[in-house]
Amino acid sequence: MGMIFNGERRSYLSVLRGRERPAWAPIEHEFIEVPGRPGAYIKNKKTKVRQINVPVAIIGEDIADLQKLKEDLAAWLITDSPVPLIFEDEPDRTYFAEVTGSFDAEEIVKIGSGVVSFICPDPYKYGPRHHGVFESDVASITNSGTTETYPIFRATVKEPITLLDIVTDDEYMSIGESVDFESEVPFKKEERLLWDQMGSMIGWSDATAVDGGVITGSMVTDGYKFIASSYGTGAAWHGPAKRITIPNGPLTDFRMDAIVELGNRQAIKAGRVEIYLLDSSNAVIAKMALKDTHKGIALAYGEARLGGSTSKQFLINEYGDKKGSWNDFYGMLRIQRIGKKWTAYIAKIDTDTNLHHTRRTVSYLDVKGTYNKNVSQIAVHVAQYGSYSPATLGIYDLKVFRINSHSDEQIPYIADAGDVIEINHAKNSILINGEDRKDLKDFGASFFSLKSGTNTVQISPYSSLENVEVEWRPRYL
Incomplete structure (x- = not known):
């Protein structure tokens, strides 16, 4: 069995039995103890860094070739930041990992064996990326993961808009301002x-x-x-x-x-x-x-x-x-x-x-x-x-x-026909045509997650948009 790291695999490397792949990332509790009361209250709970220890063997043609393979192994596995890690016995799950510690191989003739340790600062593992299209202003999005995940919404503007709202049962994201037709008018800044x-x-x-x-x-x-x-x-x-x-x-x-x-x-x-x-x-x-x-x-x-x-x-x-x-x-x-x-x-x-x-x-x-x-x-x-x-x-x-200059009674358009708006709740970013426009975010709005299970999401003004899409990736503990 092998593994794919940073999109690559090595034919000379085999993953051995005995690997330590925890069923879930470690969870740490913080307690508050009250004098005279049994036990304690849970003050806080956090998911910590996941570590995966993988026993491997590398096989060369001889001892000299084995040394060259170790150099190639280092060039492959040592990265500047976490990258995708996939094990062939779990091909539909992806970890984001980087190497930690050293690889002290036991060498016998042309075979070197040892343990490669990975850490995952993002402790979750991820399923395949999902993509959906809004057929109306309301959509049901099913997150099949065992924990919340963060979506990306994209939409192309059909006509000038002053506002874009994305609302769930519990939270909302809003950019721009609505127009009060009694006292305000939209305005092309x-x-x-x-x-x-x-x-x-x-x-x-x-x-x-x-x-x-x-x-x-x-x-x-x-x-x-x-x-x-x-x-x-x-x-x-x-x-x-x-x-x-x-x-x-x-x-x-x-x-x-x-x-x-x-x-x-x-x-x-x-x-x-x-x-x-x-x-x-x-x-x-x-x-x-x-x-x-x-x-x-x-x-x-x-x-x-x-x-x-x-x-x-x-x-x-x-x-x-x-x-x-x-x-x-x-x-x-x-x-x-x-x-x-x-x-x-x-x-x-x-x-x-x-x-x-x-x-x-x-x-x-x-x-x-x-x-x-x-x-x-x-x-x-x-x-x-x-x-x-x-x-x-x-x-x-x-x-x-x-x-154009405008008065207090005029509400500026935030996007015109052909503009593409992307709101990425994983990266806390708001982009219009690839440019950061977080300045448009409503004060009370927040970047939200999709809960495990079915989520109802409403987007408006839907009639002024086209190609309204949502992308998400299920996460697992």
Whole structure:
């Protein structure tokens, strides 16, 4: 019999009889004793760390090979944090474990035997992941585990909403605010004026200038993103650039979100992808960019700049938390202005979870109003430097929002059509389009669990949502 640890197994390892796998995690009680009263009151009860001792044998070709197998065993089993552990005689249960102690093998010729000890800081074991879809605003969710577990809810918004409620018999989660139709009105704080998913060139025209280079070559779409079909030629930066007028502009208070790619690590490639904010005369008001300008090393850096190439103020001009943080970048470039306050944001996006990570946010107060021109256009640009091999460059998505001010009688929308909301009760997280929005949580709301057995859950406003899903994993003592 064997085991699967961190998604891998080893053919040279066998699990022997005599393993110590407790039926449940250890439980510790804390008591209060009252003088003159027999026994005690239970003050507290907690489930402690589970330990699993596994006797194993490793079999090599000879004693020398056995030493190499022990090195491989260490590389496999020693991890920075708990990872999945599955035993082949219990394939539908998963522990989250890491090695503790040492492995002192008794060696006889080509066989080494000993005990591998695992600890599970999360003392529960888990069954397979379950997935359900809400067919109406109320759903029954059956948790087949022997203890409570924590669900994940996801929903796609069909129309603007000010509130999302998820309610059980005992607890509730709520984000945003409801609207009292007698005295309040819903309000679009962020009014989306432009959403281009870069599947068509309609509405785009040639840009007139870019920083430190020439506009040449051709920009096309592959149906999912803007890319260069040709970068043209030039001694410095050269590549195509396109611009689009923002509908219902120009804008004073606004936010621009762009999803871009700079794949620079493979074969050590250079390049840049840039987003320009322009006024009606094509003057640069601000710019966001990801670049790699290094020879012989992959080293991407991000840039957020106010003004043109002469009169300018950098908000971001760095590699991230450390050199290489933004290599092979797929993620968001964002810039926002409200009044005199500018805010720039760069973040990678996990393509599996849509979660933002490796982030940087910087704000700047333009006290003198140097960078106060209204924004009328957006330009996008990808470029190669000289004859250096270009990185993989693309623009996947572009959104522009007008940011409106509001009164106390106006309740802001928290999500618009197409937005994806995820509330993860296991991680205590609230995400909208992969971004943390725990600021929207109602004061009295809480992250809740699904009790063992059947749970009734209601979600609203259901009619304003689609693809309402719930995911959970049964837990066992």
